[in-house]
Amino acid sequence: GDKVKQSPSALSLQEGTNSALRCNFSIAATTVQWFLQNPRGSLINLFYLVPGTKENGRLKSAFDSKESYSTLHIRDAQLEDSGTYFCAAASSNTNKVVFGTGTRLQVLP
């Protein structure tokens, strides 16, 4: 948990609003993944990133390896976006992804 810190730990949003989640690394991350764990517990792959940005619908993610952080932007939040968002980082000297502590997101009608 100390190696990958996520903020905020919890967040409530009104439907239709925007938000940004952040992940800070104390490891030399080479790739980052973002997941949504839905209320049923399944992990949904959102993004797999090398340094740079990706966009998919209302979601956009950026990974800056030099500054050791990644962000996930949610635009026009919908009720089905509710769940826990995890970032996970991998570094070149280890073959595993290290998870952050998660951001619990609740979208309100």
Place this chain on the structure above:
Amino acid sequence: GPKVLQIPSHQIIDMGQMVTLNCDPVSNHLYFYWYKQILGQQMEFLVNFYNGKVMEKSKLFKDQFSVERPDGSYFTLKIQPTALEDSAVYFCASSLGANTEVFFGKGTRLTVV
């Protein structure tokens, strides 16, 4: 996307007994992983596995734990004997290569009573 299947989805077992959790990784993937999650909290790495061998394991991967994938069948996590603190959701994952995108199964909820 690619599917990792885990069997069973739930398992209740008496403390001290043996349990085997089964995972069917994505068909062409070569790297396999187990993670442990307690009460929807952080996902904790247990072990990774490649070419028939454990590559890396964490402190949570106790001596009572073992993994194998005999002859390309299920990738299994065996706990023998189980303890109360082993109660958790265990997620299996796989990836095509080292540090490529990792895909997770839906987890097996293990309850040790």
